[in-house]
Amino acid sequence: MGGRNRSGATCWETPVTHTPDVLIVGAGPVGLSAAAELRRHGARCRLVDRLPARLPYAKAVGIQPRTIELWDRMGLARAVVEQAVPLRGQLSYVDGQETGRVELTLPPEVPYGFAALPQYEVERIVEEYLNGLGTAVERGTELLSFAQDADGVTARLRSASGAEEELRVRYLVGCDGAHSTVRRGLGLDFAGGAFTEEYMLGDVVADWDLPAGYAVRSEHRGTDGATDDLLVCIPLPGPGRYRMSMRVPPEPSGPFTEDTGGTGGTEGPDAVAHGPLSGRRLPELPDLQAVVDRLAPRPAILSQLRWSSVFRISHRIVDRYGEGRVFVAGDAAHIHPPIGAQGMNTGIQDACNLAWKLALVLRGEAGPALLTSYDAERRPVGEEVVGRTVRHTVHGTAADPDDPRTVLLREAQLLVGYRDGPLATAIHGPADVPQPGDRAPDCAGLTTPVAAYPLRLLDILRDRPDHVVLLYAADPTDVIKAVLAPGWDVLAVRTEDGTHVPLVPEYLDTAGEFARLYRPDGPTGFVVRPDGYLGARFPLTDTETALADYREALG
16 A cells, blocks of 8 residues: 655555464475364464475475374375375395394284375375365465564565565464574574585485385494495385485585575575585486495386485474464474484474464463463473484484384374373373373274274264363263263263263274273273373263363463
8 A cells, every 4th residue: 555654755555464363384294284273173374385386305205103193183194095105114234234124013003004105295185185174375475574462473475476465463383494484583592403414315216126115224334333324215105216315425526506496505594504405416316326336235226316405414493382472383493313204293293283272272262371382292392302313313223222112102103292291180090091191092993873883083083173072981871970071072982882872972892992092990081182182081070170170271
């Protein structure tokens, strides 16, 4: 809108928009997940990304079982598993000799296994889901600056056409990567360091006879026992296709050219050396083949190079995950070595943790204090992941002191929990049973009087975006006497087939798996949070008090 100031000079005001509740910056897997969860909960949001299109690079590949569980709750799991390939294990070699084989076999009650799917496919699937909810990614749109006050956030955006806009929102979420504008604007400390090694990445086909579905790690060790050459291969969808990473040789040959697929260079305004390097020659097939010739456990000819890159790795974490009405998630909050495929999955879980809390606050069902639990729950997870991946990079996974089963469950992110968090209030029973803050275990063998097939708990929770209260009892009168939670879905799990109680939907624990995994002590109630963690555990005789305590924790 044009006008004149008091001096008579013409001035131009940037148009101000007030429509969305939340502005999300960055449309990678983390930003897309945050937007999808917010929209699923009915919140209005805008999602912007400075890039004109999705990058066609498999920057992240591994999909952890816990992430697929979250996608199942959203109704996305089928689309993911239909496109992904299973990760069955890892083959390890040192100086050409096999030194170990890890089988990625999880307990039978875990509904999903490890999988591999290129990041661009993850982004496509979640973006299509988001489009179905009426929200599109605004590409080529950059966050220039923002300022917050007690009532909201004012953000200045620039579109692909160069037009600038001021947007007024209630909250801002930065999912804009290692060189985050949001993180810098908040002035968050991003302490850590960088590894000196440079790595090459390439998406290729290998014609070797190694078993399908297994990652390959092959290294050469010098006379001092330290690794001086390394090749890591992760299976991708497609016959014989892998994403290979390897150290850059000390004297790479050929001229250097610009890598326009990077993040703008590893030395951003905050001097974070992480990600694809700009100004470097892109590796070609002979560069990758030379490393495979040195290190591959089987002779292999590489072909069909889709893309390649050169990158460096840092390890950093912010001192807090947000301030006031502005938050960071994913690489904007924590970066670390890619070992164990922890980064993208941790970021997606950041997004889901924050989104349901924002939605409750926006609906007026919780107070703003609930949002402080995001940092309290997720930053300890980020600290653990950064520390562990750095240790594994420096000392190797063989130096991990935990038993193999614990290591496997932890890598699957099934052990992430918030027992020490501020929302773990209603606790009942011994410490070794699922308690508030723990992942709500899935279980099979739940039946109804009508359906002729058994269901999993995930089937029952799917498409229920809010809290769910599970009431476990043998006697239907125990369920009737329980004080129900207004506004939440309430379901009953019965141990015996008998009189149907039409008060709430009922499921029969036909296989006894709910009782085995949840270990209820008599008639017991459970609150399952929107992100699939337990919010409360209580005897049905204390339902009213327990739910009141949990609601008070929500604010």
